[in-house]
Amino acid sequence: MPPVRRAALPCLLLCLWASRTQGAVCNVTGVWMSAMGSILKLAVSPDAELGGNYMTSVETMKGAAGNQRQSRLSGLLNRGAQPTFAFSVVWEGGSSSSWVGQCLVLGDGSQVLKTLWMLRSAAQGPEDDWKSTRIGEDTFFHLPAEE
């Protein structure tokens, strides 16, 4: 067996592995929608800062999220094929939210953002602090890229 052939198998395996790994990379950039209908636009800067905006479909009270119900977001993306991340949004009514989550590749190859969020309302003072934080879950699905 000539040397060139001897090298072929490892190379082929490496390529297969690389393509498989490539397939499993989860890319947070783009437009995502939650089960509640909220829209999340994520952009990643060269130094792994997350920007974009969040358009909520829900409010705790009318007006809490502002007229547009849309806010810029600010966060950070970690490294890895299925990276974790965290980002923040502040709302016109005085409350602030943050999400932590991970971009995960499902068995069918589709990508989801699995997140948990906290929503901090503005307490009048220290005595109302205890009841000011809500928590919940959001799963975001990729929307087709905008033209």
Added chain:
Amino acid sequence: MPPVRRAALPCLLLCLWASRTQGAVCNVTGVWMSAMGSILKLAVSPDAELGGNYMTSVETMKGAAGNQRQSRLSGLLNRGAQPTFAFSVVWEGGSSSSWVGQCLVLGDGSQVLKTLWMLRSAAQGPEDDWKSTRIGEDTFFHLPAEE
């Protein structure tokens, strides 16, 4: 009573009110320490972005927070005398954290940051997603300004 005196009382009241309001303003900028000994340095940009860094005193496992246990943070500050905020940190080991909270003025005039945090570990895949988020509480106290 001459005009200048007639204006003095409202002005005085306004000054008193302003000084009292001023006293109740909670200012997130500066250096804070949690009960666990973590150090939080917060700076606020002109458009209400939070920057700075977070030096943790604890890790879930040795090395999870990186060699320096220190990371930049990115977040947003809301408006108000006792503003809410949210910020994020990513850790060298692959996990990401976010905090939501509020800067509150206590009865003795001291300021605290009352926060809740979530810590998202990197799951190997969707099947490990369920157990990947921890939650807890942090109260931060102001350290004297650095010279």
Added chain:
Amino acid sequence: MPPVRRAALPCLLLCLWASRTQGAVCNVTGVWMSAMGSILKLAVSPDAELGGNYMTSVETMKGAAGNQRQSRLSGLLNRGAQPTFAFSVVWEGGSSSSWVGQCLVLGDGSQVLKTLWMLRSAAQGPEDDWKSTRIGEDTFFHLPAEE
């Protein structure tokens, strides 16, 4: 029109209303399954105590939930057509869980238990307390009654 007939329409309306209200009642008793495949058997005592057992499909580490992965549960049910509830489970490995949630009737008439849970692991001591609580979401769907 004889008196008996005059009373018939309100009575009919009341019956219709009652049956419609009846339809919107969410009944926690029975067997439920989560998206992860965990099985929850709930029984309600005359004084609104929740009993039954919980068979988990997942563990944080092999053995954490015990050999049978099944544990009795103990909790309380609140009043109302779509009642809130809370229940607890302790695991063989030393950890304890609780759920809070609500039995909700969806638009198609099906019933779900929307819950959030916390899982407390046993810390070695106070210094490990901060990292000992996980949080997540579970939605349970009704399984057909067992014969």
Added chain:
Amino acid sequence: MPPVRRAALPCLLLCLWASRTQGAVCNVTGVWMSAMGSILKLAVSPDAELGGNYMTSVETMKGAAGNQRQSRLSGLLNRGAQPTFAFSVVWEGGSSSSWVGQCLVLGDGSQVLKTLWMLRSAAQGPEDDWKSTRIGEDTFFHLPAEE
């Protein structure tokens, strides 16, 4: 060396170890108070069920916790020297709470219950589910036994 002496050292060590372990046992039975002033009375049944009652010092809205602000609790205690536990309370206004936590012995020998709680409000329907869960932290300190 006579046989009785040969056995003395191991016995002594065992006694020392037992007394030290005994000292580190955290006993949840009794009356506890949180930093907010809520009072928790805990009793443990022979099969490790937690009973007692909870008297809250705070409410989300006037009346939410009922006239007495006091409710029975139901939960489970795990095994161990510093056991984890979980318990539930339902409130007159329709909401339900649960706590998970651990009884921990501090460096000075005092005992605390470190807990996190969730409070589930009754949503009008599935569309309000997302905002129905609050979360927070409670640390309980032992009150002297009642005579």
